[in-house]
Amino acid sequence: MRTPIIAGNWKLHMNPEETTEFVEAVKDKLPDPAKVESLICAPAVDLDALRRAAKGSNLRIGAENCYFEDEGAFTGETSPKVLKEMGMDYVIIGHSERRIYFHETDEDINKKAKAIFANGLKPIICCGESLETREANKQEEWVVNQIEAALDGLTADQVSSLVIAYEPIWAIGTGKTASSxxxxxxxxxxxxTIKDLYNEETAENIRIQYGGSVNPANIKELMAKPDIDGGLVGGASLKPDSYLALVNYQD
Ligand SMILES: O=C[C@H](O)COP(=O)(O)O
Structure with a gap:
């Protein structure tokens, strides 16, 4: 049985004080992590506040990105080794905003996935097509290529433990959810695709999230689908009430 995982991706929102206030407001109302994993991925500058506030609670914590080297002359980057030392659980990689605005390639994402595993963290690997690709009915080919490239060289055990987030770009922040x-x-x-690349067991174990205008009103319908194991949520994860409604969708 796969444990659902609902993750907030705060993007470039929130400061350390707001982070602490948010966690204080939600931390005693989160579901049992054996039933639903509640995760917040925050900007790098908020991660220290996040880990301090979340200590001892059911909240899982993570970063929105990292580099594929642990240390060195890489100005402005975030080390996966230090993320682990700080107590992070997950790192989002390959978000379409990183691919579009920061020109991240499939090869970078694959290197990051390997560095994340080498440091004992878990990646959430994002994939998803543009509106243009969907209108050309090439979305499957597009996403399968992204997945194959991101997972290149990873073992079945690693793939079993990671999370893939399917986020059609046309549904992100637009209020236009893909239908369930x-x-x-x-x-x-x-x-x-995971079954073809690895085996049935790995395909059954891997958790797949949907992301793109997920909110408290549509979470139940999405989570009722057999292959959707969670949500990667931007806008609706920024307010405690809305976040709590998402992670407690089973109530
Ligand atoms: O990572 C989250 C996604 O980009 C979705 O963002 P959104 O929920 O604001 O549409």
């Missing part, structure tokens, strides 16, 4: 059927269709394709 569209989301399920692609998450199923991703699981089948």
């Amino acid at each position: 059927d569209q989301a399920e269709e692609m998450c199923k394709t991703i699981r089948e």
